[in-house]
Amino acid sequence: MSTPVTVDGLYDVIHRRRDTRREFTGEPLAGDVLDRLLSAAHAAPSVGMSQPWDFVLVRAPETLTAFRDHVAGERDVFAATLAGERADTFARIKVEGILESRLGIVVGYDPTRGGAQILGRHAIDDAGLYSVVCAIQNLWLAATAEGLGVGWVSFYREDFLRSLVGMPSHVRPVAWLCVGHVADLPDVPDLERHGWRARAPLHTVVHEERYSPR
Numbered sequence: 001m002s003t004p005v006t007v008d009g010l011y012d013v014i015h016r017r018r019d020t021r022r023e024f025t026g027e028p029l030a031g032d033v034l035d036r037l038l039s040a041a042h043a044a045p046s047v048g049m050s051q052p053w054d055f056v057l058v059r060a061p062e063t064l065t066a067f068r069d070h071v072a073g074e075r076d077v078f079a080a081t082l083a084g085e086r087a088d089t090f091a092r093i094k095v096e097g098i099l100e101s102r103l104g105i106v107v108g109y110d111p112t113r114g115g116a117q118i119l120g121r122h123a124i125d126d127a128g129l130y131s132v133v134c135a136i137q138n139l140w141l142a143a144t145a146e147g148l149g150v151g152w153v154s155f156y157r158e159d160f161l162r163s164l165v166g167m168p169s170h171v172r173p174v175a176w177l178c179v180g181h182v183a184d185l186p187d188v189p190d191l192e193r194h195g196w197r198a199r200a201p202l203h204t205v206v207h208e209e210r211y212s213p214r
């Protein structure tokens with residue numbers, strides 16, 4: 001039986017979790033802490049117990065720099081699609097802390113893991129990908145509980161990242177996670193603080209019995 005204190009602690013971590021970019025201090029992460037984060041990720045649920053994730057730990061400055069440069073290019077690609085207030089607002093938003101965090105964890109999805117018959121994936125092939133995202137969220141919450149920051153970077157082309165870290169062609173890079181010590185975890189998400197987009201009220205996404213269009 002869990003205690004109320006544990007429940008409060010869990011909800012506190014869930015609500016304190018933040019995507020971090022500018023808060024990284026660059027202090028190296030101790031090996032045992034990193035092990036705990038990866039163990040939390042590896043404890044995630046997975047369709048058919050397939051555990052289809054891989055974690056590539058990237059610390060080499062030249063690799064971090066190469067990825068940062070690629071992301072900067074993709075940021076420009078997105079910026080070029082914007083105009084007016086959206087362009088001005090986006091210009092103020094930092095989308096990565098790749099160099100500052102000093103550790104990137106590239107999370108991969110291997111659809112071949114677990115053999116040809118994955119229990120539970122015959123009808124929904126994406127269930128494998130969902131499993132990887134569960135592992136990422138576990139890692140993110142564990143990092144928050146440890147007082148660390150995680151920033152999810154998705155401004156990249158999959159082929160570039162796959163080749164940068166030597167993933168075979170059948171493994172899909174799902175995320176680059178910037179992981180490290182942070183000065184603090186902001187109360188308000190960066191995108192909200194900059195006026196890009198805010199969290200919607202819960203009632204706008206809850207439906208009773210049947211989906212009701214808004």
Ligand SMILES: Cc1cc2nc3c(=O)[nH]c(=O)nc-3n(C[C@H](O)[C@H](O)[C@H](O)COP(=O)(O)O)c2cc1C
Binds near residue numbers: 017190192
């Ligand atoms: C799949 C996914 C991809 C994301 N990609 C980026 C990204 O490339 N750059 C970035 O700054 N934040 C990225 N984020 C973080 C979101 O912007 C952030 O989760 C959202 O604004 C809510 O803020 P919070 O996580 O602090 O609550 C991503 C988040 C998810 C779940």
